[in-house]
Amino acid sequence: MMIKPYVRQGEGEEVVSPLQWMDGDMSSPDGDASVSSRHYRSGGLSQQAREMGSEDAEEDEEDVEEAQEDENESKRRGPKKKRMTKARQERFRARRVKANARERSRMHGLNDALENLRSIMPCHSKTQKLSKIETLRLARNYICALSEALEGGLSTESRAFMETLCKGLSQPTTNLVAGCVQLGAAPGAVMRPEDRHGVRPLPTPLGGMVSYTSPGLPSPPYGTFDSAHLLHLRAMKGGPYENHSPNEYGGGVGTPPYDGPPTPPLSISSNLVPKQEPSPHYPPPHHYSPSHVDQVLYQTQTSYDTHSEGPYDSYHPAHIPSRQITSVYRD
DNA sequence: TAGGCCATCTGGTCCT
């Protein structure tokens, strides 16, 4: 028996919706009538859809019942029950198919926006894509970190900046961020070409390189730390980009790829950037712990001193879970 | 094999 799996768009086959499938004789999309509905993506074939399928089968019965109901209609109280005629079912299906297409398109737009957000994150790797939730967390942290840098004169080279950046992130993402910081700080370091695209040969606006340097480090290809994004700070402090209007750089779906400092004249204040409050969900207890940030920071700050001894020995890169290192080499 | 992430379908709700 050939089971037709659900195929996503862009994978060479057209998506066949359960409704389209239902339009036929309830056989599978590829015509294999032996496939039962539970095999064909029962998720898409929801309860109501299945009920509609049965309605199809019972339609003739309904027509007979309708005739009988007509006789009793005038005697019955309450709102008149709408009949599910064939025409109504057709309309319903057409609406549903259109709604599905809209929903897909909407989600694609949402994903495009998320991709745009990923592309302007300080840590951008083509090989290890941030998940949706991690992208949002990192974006939040990035905003907070930059705000703190502006308000408190906190250096983007500081440990506190890094800690803010990593708050609430999962361990792999924290490692990724730390690795990106390293690479951005050491442009001479070995990088995979596909990961090099985001790095611009610009100094950080606060002068010099990011300090999480690791000279001579056999830099793992975590991704890139795009120091050019730090030009946000320069712009907001009265730099050459200060007067750009937000519209110049667009926004939302269809925004061109980030190719310069998108520096809307934001007024960063404590109103806009509320102090982080403890929340049952933030940080996620199973993902984040200060000790882990310590661990990563130590990794990035000690230049991987293989001769170091003492309490931090367990932070040696050799102890980084292999998952974070191997996974980025995958493709 | 379990768990995380994701895409999709779907029905409900709100708004125009």
Add this chain to the structure above:
DNA sequence: AGGACCAGATGGCCTA
């Protein structure tokens, strides 16, 4: 009526 938005459900893919 129809569109936008949302959350629940489901199954596929990938990795440890």
